[in-house]
Amino acid sequence: MPITDVTIVRRCAGCSAEFGTMTVKKDNMRLMTNDLNWCEDCGKETREIRDIAERETTVSAEQASYPGNPAVEDVSAAEFRRRRSAGIRV
Numbered sequence: 195m196p197i198t199d200v201t202i203v204r205r206c207a208g209c210s211a212e213f214g215t216m217t218v219k220k221d222n223m224r225l226m227t228n229d230l231n232w233c234e235d236c237g238k239e240t241r242e243i244r245d246i247a248e249r250e251t252t253v254s255a256e257q258a259s260y261p262g263n264p265a266v267e268d269v270s271a272a273e274f275r276r277r278r279s280a281g282i283r284v
């Protein structure tokens with residue numbers, strides 16, 4: 195079965211702060227977006243930049259350890275920071 199999931203890192207276009215990550219199907223991957231997100235560091239809504247965070251094989255291995263293995267996971271910035279401070283690689 196081909197691996198089709200990729201992890202995207204969402205960043206503030208203004209200060210590059212990380213909003214969080216999400217896992218999407220490769221076919222649905224959109225790196226260009228006009229979505230606005232509230233950035234605490236900038237104190238305003240900013241555009242977001244998306245980057246591919248992981249190699250597909252790594253994503254697949256990580257997802258195997260997730261309970262439920264959701265098809266699309268959208269992690270909020272707060273949750274992202276919580277996980278990172280807890281030492282969980284996101």
Ligand SMILES: [Zn+2]
Pocket residue numbers: 206207208209210211233234235236237240
């Ligand atoms: Zn910002």
